[in-house]
Every structure is written in structure tokens, then in C-alpha cells.
Amino acid sequence: MNNNETLKALVSKLILDIAPEAEMHNLDPNEDLREELDLDSMDFMNLLDSIAKETGVNVPESDYSLVNSLQSLTDYIDKRL
């Protein structure tokens, strides 16, 4: 498993903590994450908070448009680890 796959597994786990019913195995990694999983702004903030705690990578508000999908989010974290 490469680093990005490990990151995807981690982010998936963190999403499931917030949205236990999310069907992660059905999620297209390039689709809009929040749209697909019905995450509201509070959920998304909680997700970024747990990502910051787990990985140390802080996504500022100005970069929200760069982390729309699971793929782009994990790429974003990967580059900054």
C-alpha cells in the first residue's frame, strides 16, 4: 500500500467517525466528497479538525476549494506531510 492509499484509509476512517452511515466503498474518490456523503459545514470542519490532529496538516479556509474530493484531499495532505 502506498502512502496515498494509507491516507485514503485514514481519511475514510475519520469520515466514518463523523458519518457512520457513509458508504465509503461506493464513493468515487474524484466526486465531490461533501455532496456525495451529505456532510454539512460543521461535519467538514470536524473532519479537517481530526485530520489536523492525526496528520498535523492544517487545511486553511482559503484552500477549501482544493480539497473537494477524497482524492484531492489526500493529495493535498500527502504533499504537506
Next chain:
Amino acid sequence: MKILTMPSFGADMAKGSIVKWNVKPGDHVSKGDIVASIETMKGLIDMEVYDEGTITKLVAVEGEELEIGRPIAELQLTNEESSNNKPEQIPTDAALPSVETITTQVVNLSGKQDKEDKKTPNISNIPDHSELKPKPQIPKISPAARFRAKELGIDWRQLAQGNGPNGALQLNDINAVYEMHPEPQESPSDLMRQAIASTVSRSKRDIPHYYLQLDMLLDNAVRWLREHNADLPPNKRILINAVIYSAIARALTSFPAFNGFYRDGHYESSDSVHLGNAISLRQGGLMVAAIHDAQHLGLIEMMEKITDQVNRARKGGLRMSEMQEATVTVSNLGDRGSDSIQSIILPPQVAIFGIGRQRTVPWIVDNTVSCASIVSMSLAADHRVSDGHLGARLLNKINKYLQKPETLI
């Protein structure tokens, strides 16, 4: 002596189970202390006490499921400890608690007018001093039968007597009922849906709503938030919701006709703004949690309250007072919802705000078109209490606060 009873958290709750007692006999408790965690269809709710005193007896055991209004514990009030009052008798199954229960008003998915709804079980009315309702005889039941009934989702309290000693229900009785009616009982989400249906039907029937809507510029608030949030970690950031909620709460202090309860043909405004936040639950349905004294909260505190409350609503652990005391409600579909929402008032409240999603539109200022970030805010209010003119002034007042977010911090 005060008997603590199984509290109601809304019309959609018939029963609750004590999951954990936080106190034991002999413990001293003060107003606001959490004495028990109660499992409801809405998740775990923390039950508080409203008095100071000493717990003298726990009547309900952990794991026991009880109907609303049933005694669960006895509390010796501090101000009567020195007297020689004899403790009151605990009501038996056949009698109702004739003692003081929670006196706060159950709002939103409940209300006294539920009495008219014969089809929906009237589970919202906590019996108070004056209002006692007859209760059918509840059959006795053996522990094994009780366990089996729970396993099968059978409400044994609704059954006739069984074949055991003194008419007690036994395992065979429960199995026989199951074989006759093997279909499953209604799920919590069905019950919640029924309760919402009952409340909104009653509201639309009884309350003459009027609706107003105003598009409000968010550019100032967005700019202010961008600067404020720039260097903060995610859990310290303020969302636009907090700014909107604060603006509403501040404005309401000058408009008491929208913040209070209409009961028995009479309106009473509330001294403080307990802002009900309608929270959608992932399993379906919604609950309204009150942000107490919202008019006094700065943006940071408001954000902390909202975050904490939404998380607890979804994971369990809301407090009883949060479930019962909202004086006005905000319904917010969030940033992925629709452009606007016209909501239905939750009786006995008299107003509800609907917040659409933040969106960018062409906006004209001084005959020049530019891009602007706006939100459409609606107000549904009770025409028995206020008129559209006053409602429009309230929306404009909220708008003024929104344009100066720095005054809300």
C-alpha cells in the same frame, strides 16, 4: 419530598430507559446536576435536576424502560430536610404520580394541544399538579417475559393479563403474542416521523402563519470571518451560521412579540432568547436544541455552543433543558441546501426563521451591478401575536447586525 419522573423530550417520546445513574441514595444534588443518562429514540439525553436536595431512593434500575411520568427516584429537597414531612407514597403502577414533575415547558415537537390528537399517543404532556390523566392497568410481567418482549419489540404494557400468578405475563404469553402478530413494532424513526407529522399538522391548523423573506448581504461577514479564521486551526474557526444566529438573537431582544409562548389563547414573551437550533439527524428526523441566553453570547461562544450541541445531538448527550426550553427556532438547511426555506412554527412558539444557503448573485448598489454573497432569510410568524410590519422591521434589524459582524464578537 419530590418524586423525579421519566421526563419527556417531545411528543415523539413515549418511553425512556435509564442507561446509567450518576447518583446514588445519599448523594447531594444541586440545580443543573446531571443525575442520569436516558436512552431515547433521539439518542442519549442527560437528565438534570431542577432543585437542590438529597437523593433518598432510586426507584428505577439501570436498563429499565419506563413510560413518561413514571417515578424513577426520590429527592429530599434541601429546604424541607429539617422539617418532619413524611415522604409521599410512590404511586403504584395503577396510579399516577401526583407530585411535582418537571415544570418547564416542553416545546417544539410537543405541546398541550396534543390532547386533540387521538390517533397519536399523547405522550408529550408531562402530568403536572392540576392535570392528571387516567392510566390503564399495566399487567405484571416476569423478568424472562420482559426480556423476551424487548427482544421481539413487543410493548407488553399494552397487553392484557397473562396466565401467570396474579395475571402476570409469562414467557409463553409473549411468545403467543408474537406468533399471532409477528410483524415488527414501529421503529423509532417511524415514531419520530409520526410526531413531526402531528406537530406540523397541528401548527398549520391552529397557527395563522404569515411569511416574510429578505435577502441579506453577507460580504462583510464573510470578509470578517476570512480574516478571523485565517490562521486558526479548524476547531477554532467560526462558521457563518454563528454570525447569523448571533444577529438573530441580538435583534430579538428588541422584538419580544417573536420570542415566547402562545398558550391557552394568551401570549407571553420570554425575558431571554433561548434560540432553538433545528438539527437534522443522520438517521432521519430532526431535533431542536436550545441555545440558552443566546443574546448574551459573543461569536466565539456562539460557535462553541453550536458545535458542541450539534455533535452531542448526533452522538447523544444533549441535556434535558436543551430539549425543552427553546423560545424561538432557527431552521438552517446549511450551505448545501436550497436557496431558501419557509418553515413551520413549532408550537407553542410563535416564530421560526429559515436560513437558505449562502450564494453569489448579481447585486445592484448605486446603479452598478456587482457580485455579492447573500443569504435569504425567511420569517414565519404567528399573526395572532404580531403583524407583518413588525416582522419586516425585525428582519431589517437582523440585517443591520449582519452588516457589522465586528459588533457581535
